[in-house]
Amino acid sequence: MKLAGYGEDRLVRELTRGLPAGDNVRAGIGDDCAVTGGKSDAQWRLLKTDCVIEGVHFTMRDGPRKIGRKALARPLSDIAAMGGLPECALVTIAAPPGMEVAWLRHFYAGLRRLAEQFNVAVVGGETARSPGPFFCSVALTGLVESKHCVTRSGGRGGDFLYVTGRLGGSLRGKHLSFTPRIAEARWLVQNFPLRAMMDLSDGLGADLPRLAHAGGTGFMVYEEKIPVTRGCTTRNALADGEDYELLFAISPREAKPLETAWKRRFPRLPLTRIGELCALNPSRPASSRGFDHFA
């Protein structure tokens, strides 16, 4: 049986079954970040790795600065999804021997600029030769107050579902220029009791079922309410992926104060109620399943 067609979620579930976990692991495989720390600690540590691969996450036409930026922006989006603040990054690259040194310099310049913007210390990494495409994996640590840490699994039937920004069409440019929602997520967790949160990397059609499944609920989506990027269809919003927006669940009684306070704090970024979690009869968005890495 080959990877293609096997199903990414099924594959990850199978491969990671029975892997050793520790007493200090608060959340592990299946969430946006790993969370470690003692149950009664005031702060927990976040840990995430994410990669960009030539021909998968970018092409050489995209320009090295933007690609370096994206390599760090992706794991930053996962730190945001837990309500955390980033801390240290390690950068592993595998580069073909024929690559220009200047290209790599620009790659690091793009990465460095985003690191400065989000106060990330770049503390190490590794450099190896690639016999194939350029590959970069960034490991990122972060911190979150234990009372503010939000996983994927806390949603309950009846919770309202919200997304930030607009979805779809990311490949036309946003996948290289998106802003990780660190500031928005920090404000959310400090001001509202979120039940569950994740970042949208594979598209709402793939990611929302994961959030619902993690909490043992079903979900309903108001398809006509999905905030679609200008020029895109609902199908794009569900299936394109790489939106790097936040998806979260919150109790209905917080809806009104949340929407009012959000508009004051982030007047230029839409926050849209797109559906709700439900206890039974989960229904899927009809049109799409989102991005499967091996399909």
Place this chain on the structure above:
Amino acid sequence: MKLAGYGEDRLVRELTRGLPAGDNVRAGIGDDCAVTGGKSDAQWRLLKTDCVIEGVHFTMRDGPRKIGRKALARPLSDIAAMGGLPECALVTIAAPPGMEVAWLRHFYAGLRRLAEQFNVAVVGGETARSPGPFFCSVALTGLVESKHCVTRSGGRGGDFLYVTGRLGGSLRGKHLSFTPRIAEARWLVQNFPLRAMMDLSDGLGADLPRLAHAGGTGFMVYEEKIPVTRGCTTRNALADGEDYELLFAISPREAKPLETAWKRRFPRLPLTRIGELCALNPSRPASSRGFDHFA
């Protein structure tokens, strides 16, 4: 200018110049692991990423279990080099869509077994498609008592240099089956005031100059004393790389008690004094420079 022929150390120095570091970074780029924590903290955190790439660090003939084992063993060796204990791992893989799912299962089985042996919690990772070779990067966290943490940079002129085990010929099998020297390094840092330590991944000929350079010293090697793997030459011991043994510097007055105690504690693993650090006139091993990843 292409990467090939540019020189790995020079490349890393250039790329990482000016990257933002933080107040809490005790050691960063250029050491085996990044070390974070407050100056007066009793414990510091270690962070390392390391990768294995098809066609560079292994071939498909090597067998998936051994390759999975190696993917984790490499960063474990770096945690050992700081005197630390490993904690959590994240596993990032990029796999070609045509790869057999069974191969990946065996890869994880090999990795899992070593994780259990060294009490490592596998807490997350990422799965992506590779349009080229199979690629795996493991991010590993660890802990070390601040009083026991050993970097590369503490060596002084006159210090004696020791290596564990035997060097050279790793490609005949040891590069897949080596035991990360966690137990040995822990015993060393708990019982002797080491000045500097690193693990030998690129060969003594490349790595020893790095240790000396980090501490601002020169070095002398007693070439005839280098413990060479049976069937190998001194050149192999200097240049093959992937030994994953410990190289450390210690004050001459500790030599006698160290050698006596080591023999009692690790009777089956050689510990060899191979040279010394010197204040001036650094000399290089004549025959080789060790492994350059882009040469």
